[in-house]
Amino acid sequence: MxxxxxxxxxSALAGLGFAGGQVAGLRxxxxxxxxxxxxxxxxxxxxxRILVWMRSPVPFRIPTTCGQQKSLPWITPSRLENPSSTLxxxxxxxxxxxxxxxLFRNTRAELREGPRLAYGEAGLLWLGALxxxxxxxxxxxxxxxxxxxxxxxxxxxxxxxxNFFQIGAPSLYVTDVLLAGALGYLLLRRLVNPQVRYIxxxxxxxxxxxxxxxxxxxxxxxxxxxxxxxxxxxxxxxxVTFSPxxxxxxxxxxxxxxxxxSVLAAYFPFSKLMHMGGAFLSPTRNLxxxxxxxxxxxxxxxxxxxxxxxxxxxxxxxxxxxxxxxxEKE
Amino acid sequence: xxxxxxxxxxxxxxxxxxxxxxWYNVAAGRTAKPPELTLPTQxxxxxxxxxxxxxSHMDLLMTWRDDVVRxxxxxxxxxxxxxxxxxxxxxxxxxxxxxxxxCDRCHDYAAVTPTCWECHLESRQVQRTAR
Numbered sequence: 001m002x003x004x005x006x007x008x009x010x011s012a013l014a015g016l017g018f019a020g021g022q023v024a025g026l027r028x029x030x031x032x033x034x035x036x037x038x039x040x041x042x043x044x045x046x047x048x049r050i051l052v053w054m055r056s057p058v059p060f061r062i063p064t065t066c067g068q069q070k071s072l073p074w075i076t077p078s079r080l081e082n083p084s085s086t087l088x089x090x091x092x093x094x095x096x097x098x099x100x101x102x103l104f105r106n107t108r109a110e111l112r113e114g115p116r117l118a119y120g121e122a123g124l125l126w127l128g129a130l131x132x133x134x135x136x137x138x139x140x141x142x143x144x145x146x147x148x149x150x151x152x153x154x155x156x157x158x159x160x161x162x163n164f165f166q167i168g169a170p171s172l173y174v175t176d177v178l179l180a181g182a183l184g185y186l187l188l189r190r191l192v193n194p195q196v197r198y199i200x201x202x203x204x205x206x207x208x209x210x211x212x213x214x215x216x217x218x219x220x221x222x223x224x225x226x227x228x229x230x231x232x233x234x235x236x237x238x239x240v241t242f243s244p245x246x247x248x249x250x251x252x253x254x255x256x257x258x259x260x261x262s263v264l265a266a267y268f269p270f271s272k273l274m275h276m277g278g279a280f281l282s283p284t285r286n287l288x289x290x291x292x293x294x295x296x297x298x299x300x301x302x303x304x305x306x307x308x309x310x311x312x313x314x315x316x317x318x319x320x321x322x323x324x325x326x327x328e329k330e
Numbered sequence: 331x332x333x334x335x336x337x338x339x340x341x342x343x344x345x346x347x348x349x350x351x352x353w354y355n356v357a358a359g360r361t362a363k364p365p366e367l368t369l370p371t372q373x374x375x376x377x378x379x380x381x382x383x384x385x386s387h388m389d390l391l392m393t394w395r396d397d398v399v400r401x402x403x404x405x406x407x408x409x410x411x412x413x414x415x416x417x418x419x420x421x422x423x424x425x426x427x428x429x430x431x432x433c434d435r436c437h438d439y440a441a442v443t444p445t446c447w448e449c450h451l452e453s454r455q456v457q458r459t460a461r
Binding site for chain 1: 333334337338340341344345348349350351352354355356358360361362363364365381384385386388389391392436438439440441442443444445
């Protein structure tokens with residue numbers, strides 16, 4: 001059972017973080033050494049994978065085209081679906097990364113009575129993914145309040161926007177609700193839909209449970225089991241100013257949050273989560289479809305001696321003329 | 331490839347953004363020091379233990395607000411058996427006189443913007459001078 005296995009693993013990791021926060025001797029390990037090591041792994045791992053991908057040859061244009069190609073002037077080209085210029089590619093990539101345009105086209109197929117194959121829209125995955133990613137970005141940016149001193153106005157403005165409804169104190173962040181809901185949906189989708197469940201791997205569930213663990217521990221700390229926020233910031237600020245401290249007041253729940261985050265950061269470069277960088281580098285999206293306007297020569301082509309038609313015609317010109325055959329060039 | 335510069339540039343930009351807190355704090359010459367508070371001199375104990383007040387004072391204040399505004403219950407019995415009036419200005423700020431040197435220090439540090447003082451006056455002192 002992939003789902004159960006990854007749940008057990010994430011729970012064990014959370015338990016490890018909790019224990020690390022309880023045992024006095026382990027607190028420096030879980031509060032300083034592991035976060036540093038994990039973040040370093042993240043930076044080096046992501047850089048390494050991007051550099052490896054950068055060296056992959058992309059000799060030809062292989063964009064997926066979903067619209068009319070640019071051809072004759074009186075045929076309207078589809079500038080975003082089949083971009084022929086850099087500007088079009090930028091527009092396409094912006095929509096792809098900001099709004100997951102290709103995921104929006106997601107369809108589902110089901111066998112109805114008859115038997116008859118029916119296709120329908122399946123926009124819920126797109127919505128769930130969009131809500132999750134944007135909420136996650138918001139939450140990460142909001143967390144800058146723990147890492148920057150003095151806190152810049154942008155971060156405060158973002159938090160102000162996020163607690164727009166001013167429910168309770170500390171006030172409810174909308175993105176917390178959206179993130180937990182979206183993650184819950186993405187997990188349920190894998191568990192409930194038989195086809196999706198069949199192709200779901202251990203890593204798929206692990207990433208979801210890990211993110212859920214981080215989200216739930218964070219939500220608990222803010223709304224249920226309150227922690228000393230000033231001490232938490234002291235620890236975070238200590239890490240980024242290279243003068244790490246683990247204040248007494250920081251509780252075990254904070255260590256669960258921090259340890260699961262460390263696991264996520266260290267796991268990131270080795271996992272499917274690298275789609276964060278990969279999305280920018282996918283050649284089926286980021287290349288302009290200009291194969292008919294510009295000749296792309298494979299750079300490592302072997303130099304083959306060729307005899308073109310023009311050369312052949314020059315060679316046998318008088319003989320062709322004598323035989324009365326048509327010539328390209330008189 | 332012509333894209334190499336673009337990819338390396340993007341990667342450097344990403345690494346710079348991810349490590350932004352380091353550059354920001356180094357440039358500002360910050361240390362991790364938490365804020366120092368001016369503690370009241372006349373009173374020895376608060377309405378609840380320090381650990382509770384540090385983490386959950388907002389819960390207490392919200393409960394007080396609801397009790398006073400909706401139920402009209404205005405007295406609070408602390409853990410030490412003493413009775414207090416459920417009042418931010420009258421009880422809390424009678425000891426913690428200076429908002430700027432007590433409340434705001436932590437709130438600014440943790441980037442919290444409570445809405446208390448949109449209605450409440452800061453302290454009796456302010457009230458008296460206003461009169």
